[in-house]
Amino acid sequence: MPTADTVPRKKWWKIQWYSDDDTPEERKLIVKLDMIVVPYAVLSYWVKYIDQANLNNAYVGGMKEELGFQGNELVELQTMYTVGAVVGMVPFMFLFTYVPMYWTIPAMDILWGLFTLLQYRGQTFGEMAAYRFMVGFFEAAFFPAMHYVFGSWYRGHEIARRGGIFYTGLNLGTLTAGLIAAGATRRLEGVHGMAGWRWMYIICAIITIPVGILGYFLLPGTVDQPNRWVLNDHDIKVAKARLERGGHVTRGKFKLGHIKKIFLSPQFWTVVLVDVLFWNAGIHKSTGSFLLWIKSLGRYTSAEVNEMGTIAPALGILYNIVACFLSDLVLGPAWAITFSSLWNVTGLIILVIWDAPESAKWFAFATMYWSNALSSVLHGWVNTILRDSPEQRSFTLVMITIIAQSSTAWTPLLTFPTVESPRYPKGFSFCLGCAISLIIATHILDVYIKRKEKAKLTHLEDDHSQEGSYGDASPGEVASGKAATANVATAVNTSEESIARR
Numbered sequence: 001m002p003t004a005d006t007v008p009r010k011k012w013w014k015i016q017w018y019s020d021d022d023t024p025e026e027r028k029l030i031v032k033l034d035m036i037v038v039p040y041a042v043l044s045y046w047v048k049y050i051d052q053a054n055l056n057n058a059y060v061g062g063m064k065e066e067l068g069f070q071g072n073e074l075v076e077l078q079t080m081y082t083v084g085a086v087v088g089m090v091p092f093m094f095l096f097t098y099v100p101m102y103w104t105i106p107a108m109d110i111l112w113g114l115f116t117l118l119q120y121r122g123q124t125f126g127e128m129a130a131y132r133f134m135v136g137f138f139e140a141a142f143f144p145a146m147h148y149v150f151g152s153w154y155r156g157h158e159i160a161r162r163g164g165i166f167y168t169g170l171n172l173g174t175l176t177a178g179l180i181a182a183g184a185t186r187r188l189e190g191v192h193g194m195a196g197w198r199w200m201y202i203i204c205a206i207i208t209i210p211v212g213i214l215g216y217f218l219l220p221g222t223v224d225q226p227n228r229w230v231l232n233d234h235d236i237k238v239a240k241a242r243l244e245r246g247g248h249v250t251r252g253k254f255k256l257g258h259i260k261k262i263f264l265s266p267q268f269w270t271v272v273l274v275d276v277l278f279w280n281a282g283i284h285k286s287t288g289s290f291l292l293w294i295k296s297l298g299r300y301t302s303a304e305v306n307e308m309g310t311i312a313p314a315l316g317i318l319y320n321i322v323a324c325f326l327s328d329l330v331l332g333p334a335w336a337i338t339f340s341s342l343w344n345v346t347g348l349i350i351l352v353i354w355d356a357p358e359s360a361k362w363f364a365f366a367t368m369y370w371s372n373a374l375s376s377v378l379h380g381w382v383n384t385i386l387r388d389s390p391e392q393r394s395f396t397l398v399m400i401t402i403i404a405q406s407s408t409a410w411t412p413l414l415t416f417p418t419v420e421s422p423r424y425p426k427g428f429s430f431c432l433g434c435a436i437s438l439i440i441a442t443h444i445l446d447v448y449i450k451r452k453e454k455a456k457l458t459h460l461e462d463d464h465s466q467e468g469s470y471g472d473a474s475p476g477e478v479a480s481g482k483a484a485t486a487n488v489a490t491a492v493n494t495s496e497e498s499i500a501r502r
Helices: 024-067 073-095 101-121 125-139 142-153 156-187 196-218 233-245 257-263 266-281 289-296 302-308 311-331 333-353 358-366 375-385 390-407 411-415 425-467 475-479 496-501
Strands: none
Touching: 024 073, 024 101, 024 125, 024 142, 024 156, 024 196, 024 233, 024 289, 024 302, 073 101, 073 125, 073 390, 073 411, 101 125, 101 142, 101 196, 142 156, 142 375, 142 390, 156 196, 156 302, 156 311, 156 375, 257 390, 266 375, 266 390, 266 425, 289 302, 289 358, 311 333, 311 358, 311 375, 333 358, 333 375, 333 425, 375 390, 411 425
16 A cells, blocks of 8 residues: 555666655756755754753863862753753744745754853853753754754655755764864863863854854745745646645644644554654663763773764764665555664663663774664654644644653653663663654554554545546545646645544
């Protein structure tokens, strides 16, 4: 049965960038989008994660000693960032379908860059906590916003690959933050009377703010609110026809009345469960556990600790590409998530046991970015599931992130207290339980979605037999987006909402 997340290709093993039914005109558009959307997404996510991850690098690079941090103040600063990120998503959730994305995303980028800069002058825990809150606030909606943009231009089976390349920005950001911190410690320590970690924040801001400005000229926005600096009327017309042929709805405004419908849907809460488990199965990588373990070995300088800490995110780049291409081209979302999670489970088992050779621990920490590799697979899947409703798609992408990320505001405080580093007996066990539960919840969601798609197809078959409105096209062709006219006219919308309106 054709569904939105299958790949419309003749051979599943034939690796190709386009779908078999893409016209030459559509392929030109895809190339154009790939050349502007994906590189900007990677670049902006790169600077986002430089600014998010640099706290851990500053902590092991001298900030702890200079500011006199004690006890669990590192994890408390991490929590302030998370609280800011959760609070910040609430206003942005209502803006997605009203304010053009090519204004919203760059503005967020510039503002979090300014608060990143201010951290160089921090003198107390309270001051740093306030800056971290504001960085989190303005970074809040970036990830769901970019996935909303992807879902506005690409069809379901195309999103994970682009999202996977986009997600390499996370790994590059974490990696770069470590290298910047190491370089600042070595070369800028004491320059103009400032510590190296303070220079690190200045450098990060200098990188971030120009990227935000660049977004006004590169980000295409969405199909219904496009950036006409980037795309012309013909591009937009082709994009709309292509999406509608695949059952996507390209227009819609979020209304408060949608909230009740979404919250009463079992599908929404299943997606929430999967996302909560995803976020918590990988919190060991964001708590600085790898850096703190390397530091505990006692044989590396601060600069060397930051340099060696880049090993895991560097490997994560490969993990992202593998997982996302497997999802689009071979396995589908559910099994790609399972594949990534099994690698994460393997590493976590070693960390839970702990009494293992040092080489085994290096391997275990090297696998922790498999927990991130499934992110674009999951969020691309959500885009596909809700392809029929832009307003529900925007709300769901933000809301599941709010709920999932808010859980990580308190779970690290309970499971990864800084005083238990680097062993973290509760923390690694908690992540392991979440990773195993994630696999189970993913397949529950997969079964639910397949049943819903089957019900849609059955309804279409009934309509076809009663109305004969699709000519010679089979219901399967309608569901897969192939029952389109030669000039890529709009096909039937197979969405749940569309069916309900008939």
